[in-house]
Amino acid sequence: MKFSMALLSYLALSFLLSGCQSTNEKVGADKLPLLPQNTWQQSIQVNQSIEIEYEGRNWNGIAVLELSPDKLTMVHLSPLGQRLFTLIYDNGKTLPEIDADSILVGQTIPAATIVSLLQIAIWPTDVLAPFYQGDWRLQTGEQSRMVFFRNKLVVSITLGDMLTNVYSEPWPASINIRKAEMDMNIKTLDYKLL
Secondary structure: OOOOOOOHHHHHHHHHHHHHHHHHHHHOOOOOOOOOHHHOOOOEEEEEEEEEEEOOEEEEEEEEEEEOOOOEEEEEEOOOOOEEEEEEEOOOOOOOEEEOOOOOOOOEEEHHHHHHHHHHHHOOHHHHHHHOOOOEEEEEEOOEEEEEEOOEEEEEEEEOOEEEEOOEEEEEOEEEEEEOOEEEEEEEEEEEEO
């Protein structure tokens, strides 16, 4: 469950997506696998700070993620607390595109890609493995996850040391996500079971 607590990387994934669209087209991986939400087994909330560098542009912000077996809700905020967008995933529903112009100019983010990246970062590897077969390959280490499409690296995630909290399982103190021209760093501000 260490990695399931890697929820922290969910945020990194969401912003990482803004740069993923063009990279995925280059390698033919325009649709990462999307797992059913009920494959997540806990109810948790994580608050994180996010730094993104994409094609020479930088963005800082805050994200609040709530996960339960029924629903994933993610709210992205500006450094001053203004809500930029909210994403809700509750199984089987069509996810909208997210206009990320307030984050990275000229980018439209497929919400399904954001959810997929979050899942890669935080879902337990034994839950992810059945969804990453055929052209897809998931490679994991103690503090890393990499996704390959037809043997080309698509996503690389590095998890920092685990924080401990008497109310929940360990959670990563930091997450770094790399996808194409994007580098995202996420730091956990706090986390708790709901």
